[in-house]
Amino acid sequence: MSEMNFSDSIFVLLLFSTFRLSLPLVLTAVGGYFSEKSGVAQIGLEAFLLIGAFTASSVTYLSGSLFYGYISAALASLLMAQLFCFLVLKLRANAIVIGTGLNLFVIGLIPLIGKVLFDSTGSTPTIPTFDNTLIYPMVTLVLALGLSYYLSEKTIWGLQVKFAGEKQDALSAIGVNFDTRRWQAVSYGAFVTGLAGAILSTYLSSSYSPLMSAGRGYIALAAIIFAGWDLRRTILISLFFGFFEALQIQAQSNQAVSSLIPGEFIQMIPYLITLLALLFFKSKRQAPKELK
């Protein structure tokens, strides 16, 4: 084993690993972006992610089709978003409260449904390996990112969503209901996050395991805020976090590195860097003014 081959393969491995691990995070952050930008604080991304992951895995197992898995994941997440929007936009409850509640709700609900469907509160049954497993995440990524970028930056709808977050009165002035825009934005965001969950349980893994989101919902939110509520920057920062997650696992697996730096410290790197960045760069970016 020459040294050259070793570092070559590490680099390539890292690249692929980053791509794999960033996928769910990037899509979750994009989903959360729409909600936050429209003025609705979104701390419930974990819930959307988990329900998407669970639904995708279960439906794929039961139906034998990845397609149905992905679609139902997005729909399940969308459904949760309706509950969220009803409570936050119609009954005017605090978005962060409801987001926290939604996380608890989903964390509790999934094992119960799992018990009924598969008689287990642990992982769902393994889905069969498909030959085209890579196609689904790739297509999803391209479509979701493309559509999100288009909607946010190139349509009137996207502009109105931004107004809902910055100056809702401007929308009222032209006869557009800002809450409707918010409802749509949150729903679209949840749809995308649901797809992220599907990728998590069917591509990064071949089943759903309890709490497999591992805090990605919170990291995505941090990415959005850190990126100053800008779509492109959000995607970049999510990639950055994904890179470090990949680095962390590679480093742990590599004898040379893991003997020097303990795994836990490597795991801390993305969070420490974020804190350091917050320390050194004064946040010029403001939250959307209507963000509650």
Place this chain on the structure above:
Amino acid sequence: MKRENLAPWFGFLFGLFLACSLALFFKESPVHVLKIVTTSFLNSKYDFGLTLFYTTCLIFAGLSFAIPMKAGLFHIGSEGQLTISATIAAIIGVSFNANTFTGLAAIFIITILTGMLSALIIALLKFYRKAHEVVVAIMLNFVFAALSTWVTVNHFQNTASQNPETGLILDAYQIFKNDPIKNYFEQSPVSSFFVLAIIFCILLRWLESKTLFFQVIKSYGANPAANKRFGFSELKILTSVMLMAGFFSAFIGLTEVLGNSFQYKIGFSPSYGFLGIAVALLARQNFIGLIGSSFLIALLHKGASDLDLETQFLTRDFSRVLQALIIFSVAASYYVFTYRKRKESN
């Protein structure tokens, strides 16, 4: 005004009703589920004691969220703070060899300082760098969790067990084993820390009514910009509330390490930090109301553990669904209750 204050309790009941109805989907009788969940804490003195233990931790967690909330800060960093506090408490308890009084004093002081300093980071970054407290708190939660794990597993691992935990603290510091409250409740996890928690709540309530401090905090929370014109130091406000929040987070660590297991077990917290949010919100950040809401959430948490054995499909995960539905109902109850008011004013 009066009606508004009743709102959360009606919301609570509605949420409870909703959750038990959900039981129908799982082929269980809602009445049966309701009975198990609500009476579990009465099964024995031990069960009641365990419930009081949860209550203690939840009161502290609730305070940790409620106080910054009054200043308009959304503090979700309690989980990280309680983790690092418990770790520090255990480390000192295991390695610092001194007489009971000195040792315990050291544990208390250093743990509390740890908690307060960890929380202070959030306040400082917010004031000097305009960093969003939610982001900072999330990052810190992860960092503290990783740090605690590394320190425990690599330097203080309990050699007598394969579980990821520290060894037991020195005998001299395990005085709470003979704690009268603990003994009354059949050696359950509860301890005199419960009484301490109640005292803190009463003290805070008194402070709130007798001093200007909390008035200033609340006025800042309502309108930070206007506050600057009044001349109240934003820095002082932010740091005081966060120091207090960290103080109470540290007490969760102390309650667990000194009052319950006499060691730090990785993962001992069933998300007290996040449940504290629910506790505070239910009580509308009222210091006395916190006691009630903590007890309610504690008894539901306890009750859910019995569901595992008594039903076929409902496991203790049901407690989360229950908590969530109650949070939803309570949060929505204000709107529902003030509907008539709004209709009239329209």
Place this chain on the structure above:
Amino acid sequence: MARNILFILFFGFFSTLQVSATVKIGLVLDKGGKDDKSFNTSAYEGAKKAEKELGIELKYVEATDSNSLETLHRNFAQKKYDLVIGIGFAQIDAVKKVAVLFPQTHFAIVDGEVSAANVRSLLFEEHEGSFLAGAAAAMKSKTGVVGFIGGMDIPLIRRFQKGYEAGVKYVNPKATVINNYVGVTGEAWNNPAKAKEMALSQIGQKADVIFHAAGASGAGIFDAAADKKIYAIGVDSNQNWIKPGVVLTSMLKRVDVAVFETIKSVKDNKFQSGIIRFGLKDSGVDWAFDSFNEKLWSAPEKTKMEDIKKQIISGKIKVPDYYKTK
């Protein structure tokens, strides 16, 4: 006269029927849940078999967090269950505490030692089985690099690892073993996504056979192995069926047998406390050879494995035991 005797027999028969109530067994599974297809599944299957064949009443719960373990055992004991079985080392403390408080209840613990008059400790000689797994890996590895992925870096799993490495070196002294542990907390037993990444990383370092001792996380390792077309070795339950052609063999830990036997002893009123050790000798641990992996093994290879097994049992090969060399 005959009628009287008949009546007495009849009455006696029915009264004993009523006196022996159904034996109630409580099973507390470890993290990873009953469907981890590995450790917990083995325990669950043993209990299920007892339910079917012995007619006992079984109730099982899956531990979600380590602090609820004590409560779960307590609940079972309070409800007057005849036997409460704790699966996994994480439950040692719980069993220790609760067994003392409920001396009338029988307890059993797998992978732990609790000395009490009402506790039966079931231990396995994992290192012996792992040695076989190592030998298998070295035999089949073309690169001379093999991998091991454990759940947590704890003495129990180190025991697997040490035996495995010894087995590898026995067949190929020049081989390299790459070791990784999925995590440091209980969720390590249920994180297939992370385990998959670790396996891929090991494969990137030229490992072409990976043995796992990571419970439900093993699924991720099988995924990686199937992806990159290398071999994987299963653990605890027979996992050959999960990915035929990929799973070279499985290191069997007959928890199902141990659980079944213990339940049976309670039913027959012959419960014995103390420590029971299961090893290669009594087929308490073994390597799995069945229709799902037989095509992967040539006759001479299989013979060599059986030979090594015999030598371990006879004592000719001494397998290093991490517990003894710490």
